[in-house]
Amino acid sequence: MRTKTPRKPPSGLWDPPIDPPERDVAPARLDREAFIRLVQESIDSLPQKFRQLLENIAVLVEDFPSPETMRDMGLRSPYQLFGLYHGIPLDKRGSYYGNVPPDVVVIYQKPIERACATEEQIREQVQDTVIHEVGHFFGFGEAELREVERERRRRRNPT
Numbered sequence: 001m002r003t004k005t006p007r008k009p010p011s012g013l014w015d016p017p018i019d020p021p022e023r024d025v026a027p028a029r030l031d032r033e034a035f036i037r038l039v040q041e042s043i044d045s046l047p048q049k050f051r052q053l054l055e056n057i058a059v060l061v062e063d064f065p066s067p068e069t070m071r072d073m074g075l076r077s078p079y080q081l082f083g084l085y086h087g088i089p090l091d092k093r094g095s096y097y098g099n100v101p102p103d104v105v106v107i108y109q110k111p112i113e114r115a116c117a118t119e120e121q122i123r124e125q126v127q128d129t130v131i132h133e134v135g136h137f138f139g140f141g142e143a144e145l146r147e148v149e150r151e152r153r154r155r156r157n158p159t
Helices: 032-044 067-073 109-115 119-137 142-156
Strands: 057-062 083-086 103-108
Touching: 032 057, 032 109, 032 119, 083 119, 103 109, 103 119, 109 119, 119 142
Parallel strands: 057 103
Antiparallel strands: 083 103
8 A cells, every 4th residue: 555645846845744654665765876877867868958058067966955055945854955056057157157166956865765655756856856956057947947847747647
C-alpha cells in the first residue's frame, strides 16, 4: 500500500512539515555518485539552445543548505530547500560582466530524497529542481518557472 506524501509546490523551496508523516515505505536513497549522475542527466536533457549558454556556472550537490543559507532565507528546517541559485542572471549582465567567479546552482540531496518515496520520484524532482534553478540563471522569475513546472507535471501526469 502506498501512502500519500505531502504535495510539493513546483519551486525549489518547499515548506514540508518539520516531521513528515509516517510512510509504509522509507524514502528512497541514492549514493552521492548516483545522485550526481541524475543532476548531470538533468542538465544534459536541457534543450540545446539553453545548454550552449551555460557558461561560467558551477552545479554542486550538497546534503543540506548551510546554517547561514537557512538563516538568510528564513527557513525553519533544512528539508525545506531543494535547490538554490547564486549569481547574476544572464539577462542582468552588462558590458562590465567579466573576470567574475562562476554562478553557482546547488542541489540539496537529502531534502529531495526525504520528499520522495521512489528513485523515479527522485529523478523527477531533481529534473524539476535543476530546471528551476537554471531558469533563475537565465533570468526567469518564480511565476514563469512555476508555470513551466505546472506544464511539466501536466505532461507527466495527463488527466
